[in-house]
Amino acid sequence: MNKEELLKCHQRIVPFVHATPVLTSSLIDKRLGCKVFFKCENFQRTGAYKIRGATNAILKLGDEERKKGVVTHSSGNFAQAVSLAAKSLGVPAHIVMPTSAPKVKKEGVVTYGGIIYECEPTVEARQTMADKISHDTGATFLHPSNDLNVIIGQGTAAMELLNEQPDLDVIFCPVGGGGLIAGSSLTAKYFGKNCKVIGGEPMEADDAYRSLISGKIEGNETVNTIADGLRTTLGDVNFPIIKEHVAKIVCVTEEEIISAMRLVWERMKIIIEPSSAVALAALIRDNQENASDYQNKKVGVIISGGNVDLNQLPF
């Protein structure tokens, strides 16, 4: 991986994704004693950054592969991202979704032209059905976070943020499956000036925090967190990148997540999902514990998405 490849990835996907805005809040700056720049992927197509990686992975396929289509399994944002990215490129998209997936997410996939296959809500059932579809149709399997083309696509959000704010001292990312933070850490290395990357993770699903300590990929026994996008674990493609390039991971409570989410909703008037609030909550906590690290510094926060169910709000 080098700078040139990351730049090419960005050029490749630019026609298919939004250049999302970078927003600030004078109240949050004042409270934290530093300048915070929010990269708002909640305004991205399909409401989350995932379209970046999905688009890059499909664009990297050859003509023959594109004809045969792509297949993924996801109950969340990646399903919609693959559906829309594939539609934009005229590629069939086979989406395996658990029977338990929310109706609104299924409708999203249908709107974007994805073909849904329902399966039992277990990891095994999802992978088995995806493998079968891949075998039967020749479709290429796309993993939501453990695929290098997906990872570097996700990194383009931080790249755009650094284009606008080249002097960032640190970027905070939420950590779920590890694709976003791995991609962001590569971008920060090549496009930042000594820009650190710090991950935010719910205490209730702190697998990445524990993985960095143990040096091997750890799982979660339970994932009782409101941050529904962060219930997954790292993979063997992104973990080595994270180990090498991520400064640390800060874990936060459910209360801290909800409080950060509320702060952004009330003060910035934008809708962010709980997983995005985890990154800000991690900044707030680290700012409290290590205030001197942040005095007059410039901090980036990746707001990963804005897909919330308004019928199930924590307020």
Added chain:
Amino acid sequence: MNKEELLKCHQRIVPFVHATPVLTSSLIDKRLGCKVFFKCENFQRTGAYKIRGATNAILKLGDEERKKGVVTHSSGNFAQAVSLAAKSLGVPAHIVMPTSAPKVKKEGVVTYGGIIYECEPTVEARQTMADKISHDTGATFLHPSNDLNVIIGQGTAAMELLNEQPDLDVIFCPVGGGGLIAGSSLTAKYFGKNCKVIGGEPMEADDAYRSLISGKIEGNETVNTIADGLRTTLGDVNFPIIKEHVAKIVCVTEEEIISAMRLVWERMKIIIEPSSAVALAALIRDNQENASDYQNKKVGVIISGGNVDLNQLPF
């Protein structure tokens, strides 16, 4: 009133207010068959357009008047707007608030440096106390919507929208006390190219709709609407402007307001208050009733504010 005065007003307040963004939604455009441009005053300082008129009114005061301060009565956005505008200009702000005003609004006034005077929650008590403060301190009374300097200040939101989109065919505004729509209709006259202005009003507080029919200012017997900013009635300064320059007023149900609010929250990922949703709801209704008027037209919508109580959402 002429074009030059409106331009001067804008130049006067520009250092003290945000130039808020204009956002679009491809989904809403597709659904309505026209291009819709949302002027996002929910991102304005204090979370609503009211700071524009408050700032203009205070800047128009002489040095002696400024020293004596300003006084207003409001339980809502105007109280915070006057407090912050006065603070920015070093002017004392006396704010009469009913004892029933929400705690969060009182805290906002205190944060922005306003001095609160509590009174009984009746129109008479509020005016009596404001008059007394004005008499005792020499402070100038500022009306939230029935003051020409306030009105033309509010019109600068539509002016900025027309700067960005000079070819708008129509602008939709919510109608409460009448300040925003009166100001917007003046701006549309001088800066638009045959740009109509249409008001949106809750059926549950349709005084402006009835006033335009009867030709005199009508009141509301009840105001059972979620659009808390629109429960007030027109005044003798803004009504003649509205009568002359507003094309029509479209009334909407509470269901339509909540549904429009939900559409913006879910699809545009921004927080708008119910009063703002009334303008979009009016566009959606008029678009259904007169679809051919909107084919391929350019439509502006003033999103007046984003101050909602997250503990009292209608979803």
